Amino acid sequence: METITLKINDQEVEVEAGATVLDAAEKLGFDIPTLCHHPDLEEHGSCRVCLVEDAQSGSLMASCITPASEGMEIELDTELVEDARKMNIELLLSEHPNDCMTCDADGNCELQSLAYQYGISNPAFGTMEKAQFAIKDKNPFIQFNPNKCILCGKCVRVDNHIQCSDAIDFANRGSESVIATPLEEGLGGEHSNCVFCGQCVEACPTGALSYKPAQGKGRVHEFEKVETTCPYCGVGCQLELRVKDNQIVQVGSIYDKDHPNPLGEACVKGRFAYDFVDHPDRLSKPLVKKDGELQEATWDEALDYVAEKFSEIKDEDGGAALAGLASAKCTNEENYLFQKFMRGVLGTNHVDHCARL
């Protein structure tokens, strides 16, 4: 593999050809702020906060999208760099409401963090005072508030290139630009392709995209994060439960190349269908019908009861009188065991699986 040597803040670094200046800086342990950059997505180069200075020409470049080249000398901390980054953050703030106090993304907002990092307590152009756009979503899952959107386009890239739903894209032009569904009908609109995978919400660096069911139910610093396997199907997606007071508030993504969903993918069920977990009607103990009434029982009682009834049927009418339907929520191994049990123990070939229905 061809390598390239360059200097960043006078430190030499060697990177593979094709690496960006940002990659090289990160290799040296420098922390360059970014908003539109995402390691799993094609670069966009639009937010202009990852600017660095090319010492030879004195010009600024977006480090996330500029390929490293041999002999480059990059400066990260010049006045030109600092002021340009700061101004671009101030410009974003001028088109963003100052409502961190009540925003669900408080503490989990990259724009907020950068404003803090750059000490922008009094942005040069103020903040957005009157909402420019209406909120149009009529679905129960995801809310898009264009007023909080910084047009980094991460949601579009996740949607188009990872989820491949093509539900959203940039629309309009210039300061009217907005991320939109066809005809701006909103997610869940008549022509919307959205499958509510929630990937866009996970990618959003601000509070522009949020989970509706989680609104007002807690913010990032209040969450306990629990890694778990999605219970819905055999893929085994890894998910991050964000839990407050022992209740799941939202289901987030985990990015790990060793996972079956390495880019944090999920489906609408894994992302949103968790309300059964704490539902009052959920069965947490077996029930056995006694005297016409369902009554709580121990597992031993319940299993003995089922075994006894199965045996009766098998003895009277033969194993073929029994049939079993397995669940996609179980793992492959569990499904294997199930059919083995049906065939080997109960003596029936009547086994099927819900995934076929």
Next chain:
Amino acid sequence: MKDSTYRSQVLVCGGTGCVSSGCQEVMDALENELSSNGLADEIKVVQTGCHGFCEKGPLVIVYPKGVFYCQVEPEDVEELVAEHLQNDNIVDRLLYKDPVTEESISNYEEIDFYQKQQRIALANCGHIDPHEIEDYKEQDGYQALKKTLTELEPEEVIDEVKDSGLRGRGGGGFPTGMKWQFARDAQSDKKYVICNADEGDPGAFMDRSLLESDPHRIIEGMVINAYAIGADEGYVYVRAEYPLAIERLQRALDQANEAGVLGENIFDTDFSFELHIKAGAGAFVCGEETALMASIEGERGMPRSRPPFPAQKGLWGEPSNINNVETFANIPDIILKGAEEFSSVGTENSKGTKVFALTGKINNTGLVEVPMGISMKEIIYDIGGGIGDDKEFKAVQIGGPSGGCLPEDKLDLPIDYDSLIEAGAMMGSGGLVVMDEDTCMVDVARFFLNFTQSESCGKCTPCRIGTKRMLQILERITEGEGKEGDIKLLRRLAKNIKSSSLCGLGQTAPNPVLSTLRYFEDEYKAHIYDEECPAGACQALLGAYVIDEEDCVGCTSCVDVCPVDAIEGEKKEVHTIDPEACIVCGSCVDECPTDAIFQE
């Protein structure tokens, strides 16, 4: 223009300027008059492309003498035919009159407007029929291509272009030969040549004129380019607002394909080149080369980060060379006459000529081609005939929204790429808009920022939001709401938008503000601190309107036109304006027959 089967030819300028001045009616009248006099077989009427002197249109030139008639009306045709074409008497009253000596000038080459021009790119404009490939061929058309394909190696073509010193005429001024070399050096089976005809700078129309007047020259330049870099396919991306240019170019493409100078096996060599036209769809940013390519691909015209440059990864990811219309128009001459002749014109680092669109508060508006290094003063006063209406010159805006405004003391500057950048402007595509004492420089800056702001693609933060903030500040200042600190904030915004925007549109958007701040800061200060607009252009800063009692004749015109009924007065009595109700719209001033209304 010679055609031996006719004893005389009458050229009627059919540029957009003259079309709107009514040249079609003049053409029709001429043809009718000639047929009814039985002259249709002796005298040919030819509609040409733009002759440049739009101010005096419709223009008519009668050969063989080359007599130049201007502002010809259909009613003049009868006399023109009877006198000039039948009796060989020049019609003096239709000739151009020298504004100083008031003498009639019959040969257009002696008119000041043309005298100081040197035409390479525009050489054929106004002299040939753009509809006929044969007319172009008569002017040595496609000879440069023949020479290229039959005598030169691709490297030799590139060397010739390098030696000529030609730099991109679309604005940036990058050396054309070098650009071609990069595209040649890129390894790929597929390469593209693209002509950028998305002329969008307000105040520039040379590309339009070239395409409408001499489309084959552009085609020839592109095919030579394709041979040099090894491309077999190309696009001309033309603004949709130029339907006539598209129509004439399409006709020229069809003829060129037919004639074997385009398409398969050009001049019976192995070289083939397929050329398409793409019409733009109304987005100024598509003049930026990467946005233009995105647009050809059917995407939103959002610029892409460079590097990689188009020469490495351009249209559909393939190496592509993209040049402006005027750049291509210079190529045939360079190949045919040699780099040396081309580079003998111009300055050290800017060779050849440049076409400028001369407009604004100037006597002779039109399209001019001048050698690089000429001074702005010569263009404005010798060619342009100076400022109209006895007004004082204030500034000249050069280079469109990316350019800047230069004041009087910069008028002696020899015009070339580098001197203009040093002075805070840029060549841009070559719009020259002259402004007089009535033009407010803050308002001009506001005008340009309004333009770039609404044409920003919206991709990157500094351009999308920064230009909007700049515009808001400028609007405040022109509305009398300027604040302490505004000038400083404008400068800080300008610096950062320039240094951090993704593409050329944003990187140059602050130039009109920076150059007006550099040369006319006092005007900004007058608006902010004294709440005055020295040019008297910013309505909100003007005092109330008053009617002069002496001059008012009591005609009630102003009373009728006032949209808010702020003027009272009976017929034949002096009228008065209620300053509280007046919205300072100026309608009454326009209406008053005795100029009795003025501002305090």
Next chain:
Amino acid sequence: MDCACGNSEQNKEEYLAPLREVLKNYDGKQKDLIPVLQDTQEEYGYLPAEILAEIAAGLDLPFSRVYGVVTFYSQFHLEPRGENIIRICMGTACHVRGGSKILEKFKDELGIEADETTEDLKFTMESVACIGACGLAPVIMVNDNTHGRLVPDDVPEIIAQYE
């Protein structure tokens, strides 16, 4: 959404016929999107929602992308337009020669703002960037005709020509 063509399948096919003709001229790739939109707008006068959905299907493109392209370029219109399109040049040369007064006069005469259409669908008025006829400033275009060197008083007569 109710289809502008009425509801029957046959009406719909009739309504879509011109679009089908347009699509026949192209390869059905993304590069054809802008020319297809241009030709379609030529046929229908504007780009109705149901037509856009068909174009997306015809070119095998996501509707969201088609919508993104349509809304990027100012040439495309999602609403019906007037019979006559008045384009008032707001370029530099026109600006310094009083283009905004011409615009104001048109607003008064037509009773609409820029980028609006009169109720009788006779006129749509747009303020546009330079139309490249700066020698004639201030200048406007009505449909494909250029009218130059205007003063506000010329406006009523121009409108009358197209009524």
